[in-house]
Amino acid sequence: MRNDNKKSVIVGIFVLIGIAILVAGIMTMGGQQKKFVKSISLNAVFDDVAGLQVGNNVWFSGVKIGTVRRVNFYGDSQVEIIMNVEEKVREFIRKDSKATIGSDGLIGNKIIVIYGGTTQAPSVENGDRLQAEMPLDTDRMMETLQENNLNLVTITENLKVLTSKIAEGQGIVGTVMTDSLLGENFKNTLKNLEIASVNSNKMIAEMNKFAQNLNQEGNLFNDLAKDKELYKTLQESVNELQATATNANKMTSDLSKVTEKLNEQDNTLGMMLNDPEFADRLKQTLIYADSSAMNLNKGLEALEYTWPFRRGFKRMERANEDN
Template structure:
């Protein structure tokens, strides 16, 4: 009798412990699944949920705020997700927030991540639908990585061939790297370039110094740039030079006309300069006039000794002698 009571007590203790463990487990799982927390229902739609299941977690700003309540087909081929979200967190989720599917860790369970939203938009309410954003497709990423790997292999093979040719001295780069003569020439070119760069720098410094001198007050160039009065005088001088040039052009044109006339035989001066027959005739006339003048002078000298004029010339001579003696 005593043994049976003892057995009954032990069974009761184990049953009580089992019930306690069951209740604790239920409470723990319920706490993790947010079963005993006041929540609101939100919805979102995806083209492909990628293995998302009921009970998977929902995260917002790195904090777990709820679970996936239900998964329904929607429209032609889309999937609607119903979410239980803690009511205390709903005030921070805006109506323009977005939902996407992610993974809990590298190969963990699928989760829904709520993000975004602007403060100007009101907070979500019971039954609101958030915009669903499809995540990156892992299969497409792997295909892209595979293509990139193939391209990388080809690039590596080409690079191997290129380095082999360089090592063998093929091509310009290989010749430069293996031929000492080309290396010396290249070094000389670099020295010349460095010298040219130094000369260019010196020239720039000299130009800067020259420019600084030009910009000093009292300098002609500086006065031309800054003195408005000198600019006005210079403009007036240029106008005067322009007028003088126009007058010179006009004078040159008239001189050309005179020269043309002198070169022509249809005027007196042109005939004098260009007609040989007229020149010979004029020369003969001048010779005759010279001869007539000589004969006239001889006649005048002979006239002094003729009777009608002899006495007059004698009086003139006496008067001249008297005037000279009086002086």
């Protein structure tokens, strides 16, 4: 009888220990799955969940805040993720926050990562839908990496061919690197460039000296730049020169008009210069006038010996002698 009681006690103890372990496991799993924590429901719609399963964790700012409760098909080919999130972190998650799918380590389980959001937006409420951000596709990344590797191989082969041609002296670069005469010419060119640079520096220095001399007091350019009276006088002289030039232009215009008149035959001078017939007539008139004047002089000389005028001429001669 005692043995039976002892066995019953031992069995009871093991049963109690098993029940305690079971309760502890349930409590532990429930704590990890946030089963006994007051929570709210949030959701997001993805084109591809990349193997995300029910029970995977939900993270926010590096802290686990909930789990994936359901994975449902949505629309034609999308997937809706429904998450249980602790109610105490609701005030930190904004309505404009985003949800994306990440990994718990390099090869760990898939997780939901909630991030972003601005303080201007209100906090989320139960049943709100977050904007889904598609994660980087690992397969596409590998395809891109493979393509880049192929491109790198092609670049390496081309570089190998290029270096071979350079070593053989082909092309401009190869010729420069293998032709000693061309290399010497290149050195001379660099030397000439260096000399030209030195000369340019000297010229710049001389120009600086020239500019400094221009800025010295007593220099004409310095006086023109700083002496207001001299500037005023120079400006007046320029104005006078401008007026003189204007008058000269006007006089030239008037002379041009006079010249045009002289080239025409509707005036006396124009006729004298341009009408040959009138010029001949004028010439004959002058000849006749000269001949008349000579005849007049001869007539006056003859009057001196005529009887009526002889006494008057003698009286004039005596008056001239007295003077």
